[in-house]
Structure formats: structure tokens, C-alpha cells
Amino acid sequence: MSFVLHERLKQDCLMLGCFPLSRLLLMQDSRFPWCILVPARKDMRELHQLEWNDQVQLLKESNRLATCLTRIYQPDKLNIAAIGNLVPQLHLHHVVRYLGDIAWPAPVWGFGKPVPYSQAELEHHTGRLLASLEEAGSDGQVFERLTA
Amino acid sequence: MSFVLHERLKQDCLMLGCFPLSRLLLMQDSRFPWCILVPARKDMRELHQLEWNDQVQLLKESNRLATCLTRIYQPDKLNIAAIGNLVPQLHLHHVVRYLGDIAWPAPVWGFGKPVPYSQAELEHHTGRLLASLEEAGSDGQVFERLTA
Numbered sequence: 001m002s003f004v005l006h007e008r009l010k011q012d013c014l015m016l017g018c019f020p021l022s023r024l025l026l027m028q029d030s031r032f033p034w035c036i037l038v039p040a041r042k043d044m045r046e047l048h049q050l051e052w053n054d055q056v057q058l059l060k061e062s063n064r065l066a067t068c069l070t071r072i073y074q075p076d077k078l079n080i081a082a083i084g085n086l087v088p089q090l091h092l093h094h095v096v097r098y099l100g101d102i103a104w105p106a107p108v109w110g111f112g113k114p115v116p117y118s119q120a121e122l123e124h125h126t127g128r129l130l131a132s133l134e135e136a137g138s139d140g141q142v143f144e145r146l147t148a
Numbered sequence: 149m150s151f152v153l154h155e156r157l158k159q160d161c162l163m164l165g166c167f168p169l170s171r172l173l174l175m176q177d178s179r180f181p182w183c184i185l186v187p188a189r190k191d192m193r194e195l196h197q198l199e200w201n202d203q204v205q206l207l208k209e210s211n212r213l214a215t216c217l218t219r220i221y222q223p224d225k226l227n228i229a230a231i232g233n234l235v236p237q238l239h240l241h242h243v244v245r246y247l248g249d250i251a252w253p254a255p256v257w258g259f260g261k262p263v264p265y266s267q268a269e270l271e272h273h274t275g276r277l278l279a280s281l282e283e284a285g286s287d288g289q290v291f292e293r294l295t296a
Binding site (some may be wrong): 045046048055056059063067077078079080081082083084085086088104105109110 | 230
């Protein structure tokens, strides 16, 4: 059987598109700009379980995403993490943090309840992010947006 | 000026030794086996700010550490994260987690207060970890323990 996105990630996130290795998700939580990369490989739980070539590819995709998030949001800090205590499928969080955000300096995982985006907010955020991701990167990584 | 370990990391951790790129620290908190890699590069805050060769090297060192932690502790989950909301110097957490641990499934950052190791506990943990790290790895990464 091929790779299937974990049910909980489907519920909590919006699928934005695909890098060569990973699915790109946006967490449905307007409190923090928060993206997740999920390598499309079966039965992976830990970063070091990925084959080396996949690890390097994930690092490239993470770099690309981090660069776009930084350009758009100018965060005080990015929080990048593979935790997976609740969702065992390997996934890599990328969270934009500001000194004044509601959880600062605590981590976002398990902090209060998600506040869903309005439709207008969602279009604003996804529009900027997808445009930035689709610009030709100097690293040659191709991002394909999901067409509805 | 060359790389200097952040004061807060010095206070909270025990320095175990060096990989080619990173310092290896053990968090002084007996609630969780918890190591930190700190790339010895000046003025780094984010993973994607490291030069690409350094990023790949950090990934190799993280793999090596994760493999040793898994071999020794057989965790239910590893939590690997670059957060840095309190300590701006780039550092990569590696935390051994169990379904029954005191914080599960919450993240460990900001959870309660650290419980320092006793001297006997410290010798037990560092002894096993250093022995595992010093075994010749198939990846050719060399780890040098800090001699007191």
C-alpha cells in the first residue's frame, strides 16, 4: 500500500501542495502561521529512519519553506520540530513565532485551542505563501500547489 | 571572535564532547534523557542560516545521536526540535520520550521544573551514552569526549 496522510493531519490541516518528497500542510490555527511537511513515505516515525537521500531532500524542502516563511512573516523565531507524540506519522512542524504572540515563549504544541482561519484570512495567507513557494528557487526545488 | 557557548546552555547542561561541527550537551534534568547539539558557528539562530555543508553535517550528527539514544533507551518517540525562544543561539534538542513519562504527550519545553541528576545517575547515563557514541559509526562521524 502506498503513502496515506494520517487522518488527524487531514482533520487539523489544509493541504497546500507537494514538494518532490513532502506534502505541505497549513495548520488550521490562525494564532500562528504554522506549516507542516510530511514526507510521503510509508511507516516512517523518526527522522533518522528515512533513507539518507530522503533526509537530505527533506532538509532542502524545509530550507525552502523556512526561507519563504521568513520572507513573508519576518518572524522573531522559527520553531522547527519533529515531535509526533500524538500523530505517529513523521511530520516536521515549521511555526512562525513573535515575541508578542499568545504563547510566547512557550511552545505552541498543546497550548490552548486552535482558532480556525476565516475564509478571507485563509485566502490571504495561502495566497502569499503559495506565490512565494512557486517562485523559482535557487535550489531548484519544485513546489506544486494542489488544484481544487 | 570565535564561537562561544551561550551562558544559559552552560548553566543548564553538562558538556559531553564534540562532533566535527557540534558540541554535545546533556540537559541536567533526570526526568527525560535529553541531549542538545549546538553547531559551533557564530551568530546562528535558525537552521536555514547555516551554510549547506554545515546543515548536512548537523543532520549526520543528529542521526548518529538519535541512533545511539534509540539503541540505549528504546524510546516510544524521539522529539527533535530547534526552538530557541529562550536561548537564541541555534541548538537542536533530542529528547527521549515514553508513553508513561511525566509530561506525555505534552512537549517537555516549559514543563515543570528540571530535576537534577544525582552523581550516580549522571555517571550511569553519560557512561552509556559516551560509550555508544565512541563506537566506530558506519557513517565515519568522529565523536570526542570532553576530558575533565
